[in-house]
Amino acid sequence: MKQSRLILTVLAFGYAFLYIPLFSVVFYSFNDSKLATVWGGFSTRWYGELFRNEQILDAALLSLQVAATSATLATILGTMAGLILVRFSRFRGRTLFSGMITSPLVMPEVITGLSLLLLFVSLQQAIGWPGQRGFTTITIAHTTFAMAYVAVVVRSRLLAMDESLEEAAMDLGCGPLRVLFDITLPLIAPAMLAGWLLAFTLSLDDLVIASFVSGPGASTLPMYIFSKVKLGVTPDINALASILILIVTIGLLAAWFAMRNRRT
Amino acid sequence: MNDESSFIRIRGVSKHFGDFVAVDDVDLDIGKGELFSILGGSGCGKTTLLRMLAGFETPTNGSIEIDGTDITAVPPYERPVNMMFQSYAVFPHMDVEKNVGYGLRKDGLDKGEIDSRVDDVIRLVQLEPFRSRKPDQLSGGQRQRVALARALIKRPKVLLLDEPLAALDKKLREHTQFELMNIQDELGITFVVVTHDQEEAMTLSTRIAVMEKGRFLQVGTPKEIYEYPKSRFVADFVGTINTFEGTVSEVGAESITVTCEELPVPVTALRNEDISTGQKVCIAVRPEKIFISREQPDDDESIAMPAVVDDLGYLGNRSLYRIRLANGQIVQVSRQNRRRSARRFVEWEDAVWVSWRPRSTVVIASGD
């Protein structure tokens, strides 16, 4: 299809706008100079330093643990929520439920973070739990907002699914629970996987909520990065960003090619 | 049909969705081995009735029995009934064999038994070459066969078919129609078909129920429904028909006479038991029962009137004519093209006579 020149120009500008910052980070990650903006020759030394930095590795480990746990919990809870929204048309408190499940999607992070911290503090006063803020509290916070995303993805998949598939299984002798495991879950599995990946990424990405609900001594990777870049551009963070960009690019391109090949 | 021989017995069944009454207090008996069609437009309640037979909806009132057992409260997965869905609902993540054998696996049959029954059914619907394909590699017609095989394999007492042919193209539809009839004949299973397509209902069924606004307007054989419609709606819905309002002016021993404002001559019809003089009725005549001639027909029995050809359409096997009476009233006539000829039998604006025999006149007591 022929595109007007104006559209092509805007497209080119838009993509440049999106990608120039990323390229510049990758470029400067190979800069030997400690002054991140002055070119001092090609070097990979910042990558080496990155892997010797215990603080970064600890933070990254915590982030991955939180992300994997909260994504899994969010997928379970979010799938249940999605099923409820689409398949259970009437039960008491449905309006409240659908309001609560979609609200985290649009809630500003500062509010979510603040409200959960205040909850944890109050709970601790009242029942002595959680004793210490860190892995558990961050995981709960991330699960709560990520389950909303999973619920939305699962819901749209369920809406697109032919309900008579489930009826057909029932007609052929399956009880409701068997239908769920034989038909419904296999068919929404791709949506659940997408939801898990989304939840995982959102958790890895989050700075604000984690800053609120974590306690002293527990730093996620974004919290560590933020504490460093507050003070300005640093070369090892350039290297870290580049590695992340590489992983994401390879992952997405692989997924894209896999999907394209399956279609043809 | 008397009560002893009724295999499916529906008594006083209603279904309400909030304020909306989808099915309104219906009674129906279907015999063993029948191929029964429920015919109606969209929203008439036919699908709701079918879903109540399958168990996906619970009747608000009334009861349903199959083979002497009350199944009104039995969940769908415990009913001796299987359904072929309008969308076919072929499981996309299973191949043909898995789909077909699904119901038997759920019943916990042993593998040898399942395999041999799957083989039989797949042969019956002629899917042998496709048995290990996934649904997205099948055509619409093949998917329809998978759905049929999957529903048949459990040897249900009743097979429910929801618009079984609606998604197929015309040629395939005609072919499949006869195949369905053969399979039904071979297995002797009672079929209940829901359809909006009157032609489909006519060719397939032993009997038809015409449904409208949640009620049955008429239940009968295809011939009864077509030739002796009891209401204007049925007459209109099944095939094409010319209808005229009139008043009974004379009741004789064997025939009656009706005067219609829209027609220049009184219409005679065979006598019907409960007709009396002065009654408002509607008379109806099928287009193929009307003759067109150049000359006035010379028998004095026929109802004949002069007219002009308003429009004509050539359909290959037959032609359709719109004939205009002197008062402007239009009558539709259809005529078989028996002779091979490029010449037209009549032309636009030709003066002609239209006529029909009294026994072709349908008399419908007015009301609906």
Next chain:
Amino acid sequence: MSAAREPVTWKRITVAIPYLWLLVFFLLPFAIILKISLADPIIARPPFTPLFDDQGQLSVTFDNFLFLLTDKLYAYTYLKSVFMAFAATVLCLLLGFPMAYGIARSSSSMRSLLLLLIVLPFWISFLLRVYAWMGLLNNYGVINNTLMFLGVTDQPIQIMYTDLAIFIGLTYSYLPFMILPLYASLERMDLDLVEAAQDLGASRTQAFWDITWPLARPGVIAGCLLVFIPAMGEYVIPYLLGGPESLLIGRVLFDEFFVNRDWPLASSVAIVLLLLLVVPIVFMQRNDARQAEAE
């Protein structure tokens, strides 16, 4: 599944688990925020007065809200946040609409790649993407170096730590959120509609305003709200790219809580922000519901 008389216990359990989770971890926290916003700050652990005092009397104060309403600085901050979020939304729309249009009208093989490139930054850490701009916008960053090299200027232009930098950061970060819903509604649109309008005598521009724009409107609304709402509460971008005096509400809330340790005031700031956002949030949920119905 309205099947006859099925056992309902498993259904109850399915509803109960996520329901309870949300009640405890989503709704209850808001009740607590509300409670604390009505308390007085004190120097203690936790730093606010309890809802019931020693005599068991209800102790509620609206001082925090009165303070927010009367203090010029806060009014200014809220207004500025609204303005910045609004301006970023407009900028995203101006850039995002032609992009979404171009993607939706490109050949199908090209389209999936272009779309992938829109989604890709989303999977890379938000924080690191904002950080990338620090390297570009610095006084001795890529942009200034280039401008000075080209001789456009001999002094670095101050972009970093200005409102302009915040604009750029907001637009950059939220552009994909604008493009995706726009693309979704444009892609669904039948091209024949535009051709039909042109066939009936509309010029290209008229066809755009008569057909394309109205049909894309649900996408425009969704996109604008997806940018505006999170931009209102943004914390990272004003912190890293804006100057110390770039007071946006998200940052004020954060500082009030962590730096001044005034929990009641921070809670009231959150409540007022939420009230400001209630209208767009409800609007968005209704827009979503309408779209879901249309499908």
